[in-house]
Amino acid sequence: MKKRWPAVRCRIRDIIAGHYVSSGDLSPSYVLLPYGMKAYKTMVYGVVTQTYVNDEKTYGFVVIEDGTGRIRAKFFQKTKLVDEINKGDCVAVIGRVREYADERYIVVDGIRKMRKVDEELVFRMDVMKSILNIIKKVREIADKIKGSETLEEVMKLCSSYPKELVEGTYELRSHLESSKIEEVEVEDRRDAREIILNVIKNNDEGDGVDYTTIVQLAGLPESVVEKTLDELLEEGTCYEPKPGKIKLV
Numbered sequence: 635m636k637k638r639w640p641a642v643r644c645r646i647r648d649i650i651a652g653h654y655v656s657s658g659d660l661s662p663s664y665v666l667l668p669y670g671m672k673a674y675k676t677m678v679y680g681v682v683t684q685t686y687v688n689d690e691k692t693y694g695f696v697v698i699e700d701g702t703g704r705i706r707a708k709f710f711q712k713t714k715l716v717d718e719i720n721k722g723d724c725v726a727v728i729g730r731v732r733e734y735a736d737e738r739y740i741v742v743d744g745i746r747k748m749r750k751v752d753e754e755l756v757f758r759m760d761v762m763k764s765i766l767n768i769i770k771k772v773r774e775i776a777d778k779i780k781g782s783e784t785l786e787e788v789m790k791l792c793s794s795y796p797k798e799l800v801e802g803t804y805e806l807r808s809h810l811e812s813s814k815i816e817e818v819e820v821e822d823r824r825d826a827r828e829i830i831l832n833v834i835k836n837n838d839e840g841d842g843v844d845y846t847t848i849v850q851l852a853g854l855p856e857s858v859v860e861k862t863l864d865e866l867l868e869e870g871t872c873y874e875p876k877p878g879k880i881k882l883v
Contacts (some may be wrong), residue, residue: 639674641728643666643764645677647702651738654733665731665738669765670772672802676740678705679726679748679757687713696745698725701825707740715745717741724748726757763853770793775803782835826854826862834872834882842879870880 645669652673653666664674673715680698687709694713695706707727709715719725725747729740748754775795779788785804792800833851837843849859863880866872875881 641675641677642671643677643761644671644673645702645761645765646680646698646700646705648765649673649676649678649705649731650703650738652739654731655735655805663730663732666799666802666805667768669769670799670806671768672798672805673731674798675728675730675743677726677728677747678740679724679754679761680704680771682719682721682723684717685716685721687716695739698726698727703783705739706737707745709741709742712742715742719745719747724754737765740823755828758827759832759853762829766853766855768799771799772803772806775800776807779804779807826852826858827866829854830859830862830866831871831882834880838881842875842881845878845880848880 639662648667648669649665651668654663655666656663662674664672665676667673678698678700680700682696683699683704684697685694686696691713694709694716696716696719697704697706704763707729721844725745727740727742728744729742732739732741748757762792775792778791782791785801788804789797789800829852830848834843837851837852845863848863849856852859863872867874867880870883872880872882
């Protein structure tokens with residue numbers, strides 16, 4: 635039976651910056667994301683900036699951008715999926731990453747239009763939380779496998795972790811020193827700002843939101859939350875009705 639791979643939520647730049655592995659006909663190809671996850675299938679979101687379908691309706695694509703990069707999502711014999719997608723729409727795309735002629739793209743399995751701004755913000759927050767959770771596990775695995783030489787040894791040591799993550803961390807170590815495993819750049823100001831503003835908006839019962847609650851729910855490093863809140867307070871987007879409470883203006 636053909637294995638069904640779960641879709642890994644990520645940003646477009648993670649796909650572009652990752653290491654693409656073409657495994658041939660016998661094994662599925664995948665992209666090794668910069669922070670150590672093997673992604674056979676990905677889920678990304680973004681704004682549609684271009685659409686195209688040929689006259690025969692056998693091929694089409696949409697170009698999407700998410701603020702971190704842009705990528706083409708291609709449709710082969712599934713062009714009906716593009717019928718209700720227009721330039722300017724915000725969409726979530728699930729598909730397999732492929733590479734041809736120096737272009738990395740997504741072969742679409744499914745595409746869904748996001749109908750509410752809040753849905754986009756929640757999706758972005760979920761992506762960041764997923765990435766940070768992966769990074770945490772990669773660091774744990776990297777610590778466990780120090781001194782281990784073979785993949786078989788590594789798999790035994792890390793049997794409690796997802797197989798794709800253990801294999802990805804092992805492969806990443808072969809490309810980089812384990813101490814240089816890439817950490818996601820959560821200092822993307824737009825991502826951090828929107829995540830934090832969304833947390834405050836959805837959890838304010840009238841007197842603001844506790845600082846500790848914002849840190850817990852945002853899923854970002856506390857240093858990023860603190861720096862972003864300082865900026866929001868300084869520019870007047872938020873204020874403190876009382877010490878330790880943050881409220882939108």
